[in-house]
Amino acid sequence: MGEATLSAQDPGTRLENVSVDYVSGVHALAGVGLAFTPREQVAIIGPSGAGKTTLLQTLACALKPASGELTVLGEQPWRMTNGARQRLRQRLFLAPHVPPLPPRQRVVHAVLAGRLPQWSAWRALRSLIYPLDLEAARDALARFRLEDKLFLRCDRLSGGERQRVALARVITSRAELFLLDEPVSSLDPALAHAALEELQTEAAQRGAGLIVSLHAVDLALARFSRLIGVKAGRIVFDLPRDAIDDQRLIELYGAELDTSLQGPPDEAAPVIKLSRCI
Amino acid sequence: MMLALRPLIGAAAALAFLAACIASLSGDWAGFFSRESAARMLEFVRGFWPPAMEGAFLLKVGSASLETLAISLVGTLFAAVGGLALALPAAGRWGALPRTLSRLLLNCLRAIPELVWAALAVIAAGLGPFAGTLALAVHTTGVLGRLFAEALENVPPEPVESLRRNGAGAVAAFWYATFPQVLPQLTSYSLYRWEINIRAAAILGVVGAGGLGQMLHFHLSLFHVQETASVLAAMVVLVGLVDALSNRLRTRMTA
Amino acid sequence: MHLSAKPHALRDPAWHGRLTAAVIFVVLLGPAFYLTEFNPATLWGEASLRATRRFMETFVPPAHSLEFLALVAQATWKTVAIATVGTTLAMLIAFPLALAATRTLSVSQLATGRMAPVAAIIRTAVRWVLIGLRSVPEIVWAMLFVRAVGLGDTAGVVAIGITYGGMLGKIYIEILESGDTRPAQALLENGAGRLQAFWYGVWPVSLPELTSYTIYRWECAIRASVVMGFVGAGGLGQQMELSMKMLAGGEVLTMLLVFVGLVWIADQVSAMLRKALA
Numbered sequence: 045m046g047e048a049t050l051s052a053q054d055p056g057t058r059l060e061n062v063s064v065d066y067v068s069g070v071h072a073l074a075g076v077g078l079a080f081t082p083r084e085q086v087a088i089i090g091p092s093g094a095g096k097t098t099l100l101q102t103l104a105c106a107l108k109p110a111s112g113e114l115t116v117l118g119e120q121p122w123r124m125t126n127g128a129r130q131r132l133r134q135r136l137f138l139a140p141h142v143p144p145l146p147p148r149q150r151v152v153h154a155v156l157a158g159r160l161p162q163w164s165a166w167r168a169l170r171s172l173i174y175p176l177d178l179e180a181a182r183d184a185l186a187r188f189r190l191e192d193k194l195f196l197r198c199d200r201l202s203g204g205e206r207q208r209v210a211l212a213r214v215i216t217s218r219a220e221l222f223l224l225d226e227p228v229s230s231l232d233p234a235l236a237h238a239a240l241e242e243l244q245t246e247a248a249q250r251g252a253g254l255i256v257s258l259h260a261v262d263l264a265l266a267r268f269s270r271l272i273g274v275k276a277g278r279i280v281f282d283l284p285r286d287a288i289d290d291q292r293l294i295e296l297y298g299a300e301l302d303t304s305l306q307g308p309p310d311e312a313a314p315v316i317k318l319s320r321c322i
Numbered sequence: 323m324m325l326a327l328r329p330l331i332g333a334a335a336a337l338a339f340l341a342a343c344i345a346s347l348s349g350d351w352a353g354f355f356s357r358e359s360a361a362r363m364l365e366f367v368r369g370f371w372p373p374a375m376e377g378a379f380l381l382k383v384g385s386a387s388l389e390t391l392a393i394s395l396v397g398t399l400f401a402a403v404g405g406l407a408l409a410l411p412a413a414g415r416w417g418a419l420p421r422t423l424s425r426l427l428l429n430c431l432r433a434i435p436e437l438v439w440a441a442l443a444v445i446a447a448g449l450g451p452f453a454g455t456l457a458l459a460v461h462t463t464g465v466l467g468r469l470f471a472e473a474l475e476n477v478p479p480e481p482v483e484s485l486r487r488n489g490a491g492a493v494a495a496f497w498y499a500t501f502p503q504v505l506p507q508l509t510s511y512s513l514y515r516w517e518i519n520i521r522a523a524a525i526l527g528v529v530g531a532g533g534l535g536q537m538l539h540f541h542l543s544l545f546h547v548q549e550t551a552s553v554l555a556a557m558v559v560l561v562g563l564v565d566a567l568s569n570r571l572r573t574r575m576t577a
Numbered sequence: 578m579h580l581s582a583k584p585h586a587l588r589d590p591a592w593h594g595r596l597t598a599a600v601i602f603v604v605l606l607g608p609a610f611y612l613t614e615f616n617p618a619t620l621w622g623e624a625s626l627r628a629t630r631r632f633m634e635t636f637v638p639p640a641h642s643l644e645f646l647a648l649v650a651q652a653t654w655k656t657v658a659i660a661t662v663g664t665t666l667a668m669l670i671a672f673p674l675a676l677a678a679t680r681t682l683s684v685s686q687l688a689t690g691r692m693a694p695v696a697a698i699i700r701t702a703v704r705w706v707l708i709g710l711r712s713v714p715e716i717v718w719a720m721l722f723v724r725a726v727g728l729g730d731t732a733g734v735v736a737i738g739i740t741y742g743g744m745l746g747k748i749y750i751e752i753l754e755s756g757d758t759r760p761a762q763a764l765l766e767n768g769a770g771r772l773q774a775f776w777y778g779v780w781p782v783s784l785p786e787l788t789s790y791t792i793y794r795w796e797c798a799i800r801a802s803v804v805m806g807f808v809g810a811g812g813l814g815q816q817m818e819l820s821m822k823m824l825a826g827g828e829v830l831t832m833l834l835v836f837v838g839l840v841w842i843a844d845q846v847s848a849m850l851r852k853a854l855a
Contacts, residue, residue: 134489
C-alpha cells in the first residue's frame, strides 16, 4: 500500500486517515490516506460499492469526515465558516454518476450552469431569458461532438448524450479540481476514450487537477499514469500505471474482473444518508 | 349477530339525523310542492324565453363578460405569483417555523370561500370588479400555494444538490434546477384553477363585485327574467370558452 | 475532435417565439387590468378607509355575547341541516339516473359487447340530463328560488339537490363502471333482472366508494350552504351577510371562526366515516 509523496508545494489535496460514515455508523471509508498535487490526473478504480463515490464526495467537501484531516487545494474545508467553505466549493467541480440534468431544461442552459458559481443571481436569471455565452456553450459541446443539440431539451437526448452534456458543463466551469464519478459509463469505447482525452487536455491546459472514478479498468490503464484501487472503503493500492499487474487487479476485483470491455454502469452504491453538509 | 348490528345502528343514526335536519327547516315544503307554487314556477320559467337580445343590452352583457374574464385572469395571475412566493416557505425551504406559519396562512386563505372574501373585499375596496379580483386572488393564493408547495416538496433533489455542491448560489440553483422541474405542474394547476375561477368570477358579482354576477343579481331582483336568461346564457358560453382555451394551453405547455 | 467552423453569430431559436408570447401576454394584460379597475390606491381612499376602519374597530375581540352565540349556533345548525337534506335530495335524484345510465347494467351489451341503439340513446340522454343539472351554479338556483318563489331555507336545499344531483350522478356512473363488473355481468347472463343484478352484483362492490364520495360531497355542501346564505338562503351565510352590511367586524369574526371550525369538524367526521366504511 503505497502513498504518493506530496511535493513541497502546499496547495495540494490530501486525506490523512480519513473515515467517513454511513448514518448507521458503518464506515463507508476507513483510514484513507492519499495525497494529490494540484495538477495531477488520477483514476480511481474498484468494484461496485467500494466507496469510490464516497471518496469523490469527500474530496468535493460534500461529506464531512467522521475522523481524520482533509485538505483541499491547500485549505481545510471543515475548519472554515460555511461561507468560506461554499467559496472553496466554487473552485471544485463534482460530477455525479447520473447526470443531474432537469428533464425539460434545454441543453444550452444545462451547459452554462457550469458558470453559476461565478455568476450573480441576477446574471444567472438574465441568462435564462437569453443565454449569455452561446459561443462558450457551443464550443464546450463541440468538444464532445454534440454542438447540434445545443437548443434541444435534455429529456430528448439519449443516455450517452446526456452524459456528454454533463461533461460539457465541466468544460464551462472555472473549477481548479475536477472530481468526476464514472463520467463515460454510457459511452461506447471509442467515444469514451475521446471524451476522456478532451477532459484531460482541458485540465492540463487550465492547470486543474483531475480525479476520475472509472468502471472500465482498461480505460483507466490506457489514459492515466496513476491509479488508486479502492475496495470495501479502504485503499488497496495507489500506484503508477506500470506497477500494476494482473495480480493486483484480481486482488482488487476478486471474481468481478473483466478487463476486456467497459462493463455496464455500477448499480448505485448504498445510499448514504448523512446530515446536510451544505 | 353483533357484526350485522353495526351497519344497522349506523343507518338508524343517519336517518334520525336526517329527520332532525328536515324538522328544523322552516316548513316551506308544503308550499313548495303546492299547486300554486308549481304554477308560479312554471310561469316564471316560461318567462325566460326568449332571452333579451336588444343590441344595447347585448353590448352590456358583452362588456360584463369581458369584465368577468378580466377578473378571473388577473386574479389567477396574482394568485400564481403569490402562491409561489408562499409555497417556498411552505415547502420547508427556510425551516420548520416558516413552514408551519405559511401553511397556516395558506389554509386560512383557502378555507374562506371566494364569495365571503368578495363580501369582505367590497367593504375595503368598494363595489366593482376590483373587489372581485382581490377576493379571487386571495382565495386562490391559498389553493395554489398549497398545491405548489406539494409540488416543490416532491421535486427530485439531485439537480439542485449538484449545483449547490459546486458552489452555485441558492437563488440561481432554484431557477436552474428546481423551477424547470416544477414548471409544468405550476402551469397545469394554474390553468386548471383559471377554469374554476371563471365560474367563481361569474358569481362574485352577486355581492357587488362586478361582472356578469352583478348583472344577474340586478336583473333577478327586478324580475327581469328575459335579461336574466341572457346573462345566464352568457355565463355558460364564457365558461365553455375558458374551459376550451385552458385545455388547449395546458396540453401545449406541458407536452 | 475539432471545432466546427461557424462564422455567423449564434442565435437562440426559441427567443423569437418567447418574445412574441410575452408581448401578447402584456398586450392582453393591459386591458385586463383596466377592466378590473385595478387600482390599489382605492384601498387607501377616504371612503374605503373609513369603512375598513369601522369594520376593523370592532373586529377584535370577536363578538361573544351569549345571545349572539345562541343566534350563531342556531344559524350553524340550520346550515348543516340545509346541507344534509340537500345532499339527501341529490342522492335521490342521482341514484336512479345513474342506474339508468350505467353500462354495467346493460343487457344488450352482454352478448355482443355493443349496446342496442335504443339503449345507447337512452343512456346518452340521461347523461346529458346530468350534465345539464350541474351546469348552472347552485347559487344561481338559490337566487332563483329565493327571489322568484319566495323560499328561504328550502331554496338552498333544492339548489343543492339539483346541482349536486348532477355531480353525484356523474361520479356514481364512474364508480359503477370502474368497479368489478363481473358479478353483475354473471347475474345478468343468468337471466336475473337488472335490479337484482344491481343489489347482488354491483351494490356490494361499489357501496364503499359510493358512500365515500357522497360524504365528501356533503362536506362541500356545507360550504356551499354558507355561500348560498349570502343570497338569502338562510343559515350562517345569511347572518354573515347581515353583519357585514352593518360593518359589525366582531360578529363577522365570530362567524368566520365558527365557519372554519365547522368545516374542520365536517372534514374530521367525513374522514372518520369514510375510514369506518373502508
